[in-house]
Amino acid sequence: MLSKKCKYAIHALVHMAKAPEEKFLIKDIAEACHIPKKFLEAILLDLKRAGILGSKQGKGGGYVLRRKPREVNLAEVVRLFDGAIAAVPCATYKYYESCDECEDEETCSIRFAFLEVRNATVEMLKKDTLDKLVKRELKLKSEKKR
Numbered sequence: 001m002l003s004k005k006c007k008y009a010i011h012a013l014v015h016m017a018k019a020p021e022e023k024f025l026i027k028d029i030a031e032a033c034h035i036p037k038k039f040l041e042a043i044l045l046d047l048k049r050a051g052i053l054g055s056k057q058g059k060g061g062g063y064v065l066r067r068k069p070r071e072v073n074l075a076e077v078v079r080l081f082d083g084a085i086a087a088v089p090c091a092t093y094k095y096y097e098s099c100d101e102c103e104d105e106e107t108c109s110i111r112f113a114f115l116e117v118r119n120a121t122v123e124m125l126k127k128d129t130l131d132k133l134v135k136r137e138l139k140l141k142s143e144k145k146r
Contacts, residue, residue, distance in 0.1 A: 002078065002081075002082060003081060003082050005039070005042075005043060005081050005082075006077065006078055006080075006081035006082045008033070008035045008039065008040065008043055009043045009046070009047060009077055009080075009081055010074065010077055010133075011033040011035065012029050012033055012035065012040060012043060012044065012047075013047070013052070013065075013072065013077065013130050014130060014133050014134060014137065015029055015032050015033050016029070016053075016063070016064075016065050016130075017065065017069035017072075017130035017131065017133070017134050018134050020065050020068065020069050021064075022062075022064070023056065023060070023061065023062030023063065023064050024062050024063050024064070025062045025063075026040055026041055026044065026062075026063070029044075029063070043081075044063055046080060046081065047080075048063070050076075050080050051066060051067075052065070052066060052067060052072055052076075052077075053065060053066055054066040065130075068131070069129060069130035069131035069134065070129050070130070070131040070132075071129070072129060072130045073125060073126045073127070073128060073129045073130075074125040074126075074128045074129075074133075075122050075125035075126045078125060079094065083095055085118055085121055085122055085125070086114055086115075086117075086118035087114050087117065087118070088110070088111065088114045090102065090105060090108070090111045090114075091111055091114040091115045091117075091118050092118070093118070093122070099111075
């Protein structure tokens with residue numbers, strides 16, 4: 001399950017991806033996405049440290065996307081805020097840990113089942129970029145109006 005922080009980060013990024021050339025003020029993103037302002041400040045700083053966002057202080061300042069919306073995928077955002085995507089530590093990619101109860105990892109059918117789930121999940125999340133999420137949202141909203 002995604003953390004609230006991760007979900008808020010995705011909402012903020014999708015909001016920004018709708019106008020990728022604009023500068024966004026924290027208060028405007030918070031209002032548009034229904035995110036507590038203080039919580040959003042921490043999220044945006046994490047995204048800035050990760051190189052997804054840039055910022056400028058002072059008059060005319062705000063947060064901007066540093067990369068194109070098609071270059072930012074959900075796997076990257078989920079890993080940034082929630083860590084491992086796999087359900088068991090021995091099936092993770094960047095956060096690998098051996099399982100205490102496992103006798104032989106090379107023959108563990110549980111590990112291999114969850115490796116397949118992790119691989120499929122990561123592939124799906126990598127395909128879902130900010131650009132695709134914006135397009136999907138617009139499509140779903142237009143279908144709903146019909």
